[in-house]
Amino acid sequence: MMVLDSDLTNPQAVAALIDHTLLKPEATQEDIARVCNEARQYQFASVCINPCWVTFAAEALAGSAVRVCTVVGFPLGANDSRTKISEAELALAQGAAEIDMVQNIGALRSRDYHLVGKEIGDLADIAHAYGGFLKVILETCLLSEEEKLRACSLAQQSNADFVKTSTGFSTGGATVADVQLMRRAVGDRMGVKASGGIRTLANLRTMVAAGANRIGASASVAIMRELQNGSAAETPAAVGRETNSY
Numbered sequence: 592m593m594v595l596d597s598d599l600t601n602p603q604a605v606a607a608l609i610d611h612t613l614l615k616p617e618a619t620q621e622d623i624a625r626v627c628n629e630a631r632q633y634q635f636a637s638v639c640i641n642p643c644w645v646t647f648a649a650e651a652l653a654g655s656a657v658r659v660c661t662v663v664g665f666p667l668g669a670n671d672s673r674t675k676i677s678e679a680e681l682a683l684a685q686g687a688a689e690i691d692m693v694q695n696i697g698a699l700r701s702r703d704y705h706l707v708g709k710e711i712g713d714l715a716d717i718a719h720a721y722g723g724f725l726k727v728i729l730e731t732c733l734l735s736e737e738e739k740l741r742a743c744s745l746a747q748q749s750n751a752d753f754v755k756t757s758t759g760f761s762t763g764g765a766t767v768a769d770v771q772l773m774r775r776a777v778g779d780r781m782g783v784k785a786s787g788g789i790r791t792l793a794n795l796r797t798m799v800a801a802g803a804n805r806i807g808a809s810a811s812v813a814i815m816r817e818l819q820n821g822s823a824a825e826t827p828a829a830v831g832r833e834t835n836s837y
Contacts, residue, residue: 599795599796599799600818602633602815602818602819605792605795605814605815605818606633606635606636606815607635608636608795608799608803608804608805609635609636609795609806609808609811609814610635610639610660610689610784610786610805610806610808611626611629611630611633611635611808611809611811611812612626612638612639612640612759612786612807612809613626613638613809614639614640614641614662614665614760614809616641618641618644620644620647623644623651624647626638627648627651627652627657628651629811630652631652631655631657633811633812634655634656635657635811636658636805637660637689638652638657638658638660639660639662639691639807640659640661641661641662641665642661642662642681644661645659645661645682645685645687646685646686648686649685649686649687658688658689659687659689660690660691661682661689661690661691662690662691662693662728663675663678663679663682663690663691663692663714664678664693665692665693665728665758665760666693666759666760666761667693668692668694668695668696668697669696669697672695672710675710675714676713676714676717679714679717683717683718683721683723684721687723688723688724689718689723689725690714690718690723690725690726691784691807692711692714692725692726692727693758694707694710694711694727694729694730694742694745694746695707695710696730696733696734699738699741699742699745700733700734700738704741704745707742707745708748708749711725711727711745711746711749711751712750714751715749715750718752719750724752724753724782725750725752725753726751726753726754726755726782726784726805727742728755728756728758729742729754729755729756729757729773730756730757730758730761731756731763731765731766731773732757732761732762732763733761733762736772739769739772739776740772740776742754743773743777746781747776747781752781753781753782753783753784754773754776754777754782754783754784755783755784755805756769756770756784756786757786757787758786758787759786759787759788759807763788764786764787764788764789765785765786765787765788765798765803767797770783770785770801770802771802773802774801774802774803775802782804782805783803783804784803784804784806785801785803785805785806786806786807786808787807789806789807789808789810790808790814791810791813792817792818795808795814
């Protein structure tokens with residue numbers, strides 16, 4: 592998967608990069624309906640919601656090109672592999688087309704690369720059997736550079752479709768340096784998703800320039816309005832500081 596050669600002045604091209612996200616635990620059905628309606632309106636790549644909302648979102652988005660994305664092992668990655676597999680299988684059967692899984696961070700840092708790789712591989716097989724994508728959340732803020740590179744290598748060897756920076760629920764979000772490192776590590780054979788603290792058009796453009804070809808954002812509508820209004824807020828340095836905003 593190569594970096595998209597997008598015209599980032601074109602609203603359709605920008606929208607096609609975005610996973611419109613709502614993962615707050617207090618989100619209501621009304622909130623999920625709103626993000627689905629917004630995704631239809633702007634034609635975002637997907638809506639990314641918690642697993643309990645997959646059936647609702649799939650029904651709300653039926654007939655549209657917007658995909659349903661959900662999370663597995665979220666936000667800690669510390670579930671037993673069998674739990675992650677069950678989560679993924681159920682979500683895909685209910686209509687999810689993309690799975691954003693959190694890798695087993697503790698296992699990676701313990702150098703149990705077999706466990707990490709097998710878990711990713713098993714989930715990739717399931718996702719692909721349903722015609723879906725698997726994105727592997729590294730949680731870069733918790734890893735050394737060596738661990739980030741190893742995580743990218745394991746995800747690639749295990750046939751994942753994307754590597755992703757962050758959950759947005761830990762100590763930091765996406766940074767330019769991490770996106771650049773991840774793109775160098777996987778080359779043009781995988782996608783790179785930047786998420787966590789991306790709240791402006793300038794943030795999005797900075798991440799795409801660094802090598803991202805998918806953006807996770809809860810501020811998607813604000814970004815699109817900013818583009819339509821012909822302005823780009825200049826706050827790229829703030830990317831990565833905000834958490835719990837996905």
